[in-house]
Amino acid sequence: MQALTLPMALLATVLGLGGLAVLYVAWRRPGRSALLRGIGWGLFLLSVWPWGLAGGADRGVALGMVVVSAGALALIAATGQWRGATPRRQRAGTASTEPLTGAGWGHWLKVFLLAGPLAAVAAFVLALPLMHLSGWAEADRLVATAFAVVILWSAGAVWACATPRLMRVSATMAGLTAAGTALLLVL
Amino acid sequence: MAQSQPQSSSQQQGFVARLLGSHSALGLFIGGVMYLICLSGTVSVFYEELERWEQPNAPAVESMSPEAMTRAADAFLATGEAGEHLYITLPTADSHRFIVSGDEAGWFADAQGNLVEKAAHEWTHFLIYLHIYLHLPSTLGFTLVGIAGVLLTALIISGFLAHPRIFRDAFSLRWNRSPRLAQADLHNRLSVWASPFHLAIAVTGAFIGLSIVLLFLVAQLFYDGDREAASNALGSRDLPADERPAPLADFATALATLKAEHPDVEPFAITVHEPGTMGQFIDITAEYPRRLIYGERWRFDAEGRLLQQEGWSNGPVGKQVYISTYKVHFGSFGGMPIKLAYFAFGLGLCVVCISGFNIWLMRRRDRGRALPRLEKAWTGLTWGAPIGLAVSWFADESALLSPTGVFWVVLAVAMAGAWFAGERESLSRLLRGLLAALLALVGAVHAMIYGLAAPVSFWMDAGLLVSGLVIAWTVWQSRTAGRAKLAVAMKG
Numbered sequence: 149m150q151a152l153t154l155p156m157a158l159l160a161t162v163l164g165l166g167g168l169a170v171l172y173v174a175w176r177r178p179g180r181s182a183l184l185r186g187i188g189w190g191l192f193l194l195s196v197w198p199w200g201l202a203g204g205a206d207r208g209v210a211l212g213m214v215v216v217s218a219g220a221l222a223l224i225a226a227t228g229q230w231r232g233a234t235p236r237r238q239r240a241g242t243a244s245t246e247p248l249t250g251a252g253w254g255h256w257l258k259v260f261l262l263a264g265p266l267a268a269v270a271a272f273v274l275a276l277p278l279m280h281l282s283g284w285a286e287a288d289r290l291v292a293t294a295f296a297v298v299i300l301w302s303a304g305a306v307w308a309c310a311t312p313r314l315m316r317v318s319a320t321m322a323g324l325t326a327a328g329t330a331l332l333l334v335l
Numbered sequence: 336m337a338q339s340q341p342q343s344s345s346q347q348q349g350f351v352a353r354l355l356g357s358h359s360a361l362g363l364f365i366g367g368v369m370y371l372i373c374l375s376g377t378v379s380v381f382y383e384e385l386e387r388w389e390q391p392n393a394p395a396v397e398s399m400s401p402e403a404m405t406r407a408a409d410a411f412l413a414t415g416e417a418g419e420h421l422y423i424t425l426p427t428a429d430s431h432r433f434i435v436s437g438d439e440a441g442w443f444a445d446a447q448g449n450l451v452e453k454a455a456h457e458w459t460h461f462l463i464y465l466h467i468y469l470h471l472p473s474t475l476g477f478t479l480v481g482i483a484g485v486l487l488t489a490l491i492i493s494g495f496l497a498h499p500r501i502f503r504d505a506f507s508l509r510w511n512r513s514p515r516l517a518q519a520d521l522h523n524r525l526s527v528w529a530s531p532f533h534l535a536i537a538v539t540g541a542f543i544g545l546s547i548v549l550l551f552l553v554a555q556l557f558y559d560g561d562r563e564a565a566s567n568a569l570g571s572r573d574l575p576a577d578e579r580p581a582p583l584a585d586f587a588t589a590l591a592t593l594k595a596e597h598p599d600v601e602p603f604a605i606t607v608h609e610p611g612t613m614g615q616f617i618d619i620t621a622e623y624p625r626r627l628i629y630g631e632r633w634r635f636d637a638e639g640r641l642l643q644q645e646g647w648s649n650g651p652v653g654k655q656v657y658i659s660t661y662k663v664h665f666g667s668f669g670g671m672p673i674k675l676a677y678f679a680f681g682l683g684l685c686v687v688c689i690s691g692f693n694i695w696l697m698r699r700r701d702r703g704r705a706l707p708r709l710e711k712a713w714t715g716l717t718w719g720a721p722i723g724l725a726v727s728w729f730a731d732e733s734a735l736l737s738p739t740g741v742f743w744v745v746l747a748v749a750m751a752g753a754w755f756a757g758e759r760e761s762l763s764r765l766l767r768g769l770l771a772a773l774l775a776l777v778g779a780v781h782a783m784i785y786g787l788a789a790p791v792s793f794w795m796d797a798g799l800l801v802s803g804l805v806i807a808w809t810v811w812q813s814r815t816a817g818r819a820k821l822a823v824a825m826k827g
Contacts, residue, residue, distance in 0.1 A: 151624040151625060151669075151670070152669075171505070172506055175502065175505050175506050180502065180503070185502070203625060203669070204625030204626050204627070206626065206627040206659065207625055207626055207627045207668050207669070208625075210535075210627060210663065210668060210669075211668070211669055211673070213531040213532070213535075214531075214532070214669070214673055214676045214677075214680075216531075217528055217529050217530075217531055217532055217676075217680065218676050218679070218680075220528035221524070221525070221528050221529065221679075221683070223506065224506055224508050224524050224528065225508070227506060227508070228508030228509075228510055229508065229509045229510060229511045229512070230510050230511060231510075231511050256360070259360065260364070263361070263489075264482075268482075268485075272548075272549075272552060276552065276553070276556060280557065284653075285568075285651040285653065286568035286651075286653075287568040287569055287650065287651040287652075287653035287654040287657065288651050288652055288653035289568075289653070290549075290553065290565075290568055290569060290653060290657075291569075291652075291653035291654075291656050291657050292653065293549065293553070294542050294545065294546065294549050295538065295542065297545060297549065298484070298485055298488060298538055298541040298542060298545070299488070301485045301489075302485055302486075302488040302489040302492055303489075303492065305361065305485070305486065305489040306354075306357055306361075306489045306492050306493045306496070308357075309356070309357030309358075309360045309361055309489075309493070310353045310354050310356065310357035310493065311353065312353070332556060335556075335557075
């Protein structure tokens with residue numbers, strides 16, 4: 149069996165890169181046309197189908213993502229402003245935050261504890277009983293628990309780092325941990 | 336309404352600022368370690384090729400008769416190096432090698448089944464251990480790398496949420512503007528357009544790295560502490576041992592049975608558990624060419640009769656997802672083009688790590704709160720790590736020093752030296768020049784020792800030489816740009 153069905157792969161590549169080209173055209177227009185953006189994203193979605201036929205349902209989609217990502221980066225490299233303009237100072241106010249100023253080390257120690265160990269404990273303690281109660285097959289439960297832990301922990305870490313209200317984060321994580329522990333004890 | 340709009344806009348700005356703050360805080364916390372994991376992971380994409388490159392003149396075997404396989408296995412067992420497992424790596428379309436190994440050592444065999452050369456992939460193993468353990472004790476290192484995967488996932492989430500102008504800036508790369516804007520554009524464009532890759536490797540890396548902790552917890556909570564029982568849902572457990580001696584299991588018959596029943600799969604590995612005992616049994620793993628799964632495994636008894644199929648290809652979805660994480664993480668699902676793309680995306684992720692830290696340093700400098708020593712130490716880490724990898728190859732090749740020790744000493748010296756060095760730009764040029772020379776030297780020395788007859792030697796050595804030249808070109812470019820800047824300043 150061939151690892152890739154070439155005609156379908158070509159069709160998928162044309163659709164994926166076509167979507168990218170349409171998005172680029174939309175981006176170049178002053179109004180950033182919503183219609184063109186919709187068409188661009190639609191072509192991306194449409195390319196999933198031939199990719200699935202070309203390389204296998206799961207593998208084909210992965211191949212498609214690699215092709216679109218590579219195409220986009222190549223396009224950016226080809227159209228980038230590499231030389232010519234005079235270096236200018238950064239506009240004030242763009243992308244400007246300094247996470248390690250304005251708060252003492254005590255604050256950042258609390259953030260570290262919340263985003264690290266406490267978010268981890270909350271994620272594990274919450275995911276384990278919920279997945280156990282799901283009634284799915286054993287393998288599905290194990291794998292879903294692992295992914296749930298990764299997502300819950302990441303979300304907890306982002307929240308702990310982003311909010312100034314650490315008490316609220318602490319209380320929520322403590323509440324979730326307590327609820328999860330209670331469920332584990334019942335199970 | 337008129338009043339609520341500015342308030343809402345200001346709330347949104349505050350939200351974005353806080354998210355950016357969280358993104359920076361997470362990045363600063365894990366940046367250096369993440370860079371080492373990403374750099375070693377990027378090179379590890381080619382680990383199969385690197386293993387072949389380490390011993391390019393090992394015998395090439397395209398196919399092998401069952402008699403020759405059995406002869407090689409018997410000869411290896413006679414060395415007493417097998418331990419509790421006998422592993423046979425079969426030649427495939429991508430790798431023309433036959434390796435027979437045990438828990439401690441392995442040998443290449445020729446097509447007649449004669450053991451020819453001991454398999455030694457020390458440098459590749461050093462690299463892989465850096466990526467998956469950070470050279471720490473295995474459980475600790477594995478879990479720490481898993482946590483890095485969680486934090487990378489958090490960085491991706493916070494990066495997207497903190498980017499309200501995602502489409503407005505979708506294709507902008509203003510390298511000719513201020514250094515900070517150039518770095519920010521590079522960081523954001525690489526992050527956004529390679530995000531499917533970043534997310535895939537972050538989540539699968541976290542999944543793999545946290546598996547030990549998760550299995551431990553699941554075993555304690557639901558299986559009375561029996562970890563093997565907990566993991567049994569994903570892969571079959573070992574059969575009961577019976578250590579009475581017996582002739583080696585008939586894996587050749589098992590392989591013939593598998594090929595007859597599944598002609599569409601490509602077997603690539605045979606494992607004989609407890610070889611040469613009454614309790615021995617055989618696992619054969621084969622690749623499905625159009626699937627993301629690492630493979631499917633069939634279990635046979637010592638006479639080569641089929642006992643069971645694992646179900647990685649057709650079992651519960653969880654099993655299929657679990658076994659697909661490997662190929663998704665290492666990019667081995669589409670041959671060399673996908674490996675090259677993964678290598679490029681991996682380099683991009685290294686650039687994202689470096690530029691993220693650089694943006695924070697530049698922002699401080701712009702506000703008059705520069706941290707010059709930290710800036711230089713970061714430059715030392717950035718270029719010291721690949722220099723350490725190159726030097727570690729010489730250490731391994733000399734067989735006098737441990738590549739692991741040499742790598743960490745070189746990295747420490749690069750960072751400490753950078754801390755006390757002069758100007759950052761000159762330091763960067765010096766380290767890049769050194770890296771360029773070392774890469775070219777590794778390629779040249781390897782070619783002198785092993786020759787270029789094997790295709791893997793030719794391509795890898797040429798690749799190293801070209802990489803060295805490209806880096807040397809960037810040094811030359813930045814020297815020219817630096818001189819031009821100086822000339823403008825002198826005129827001013």
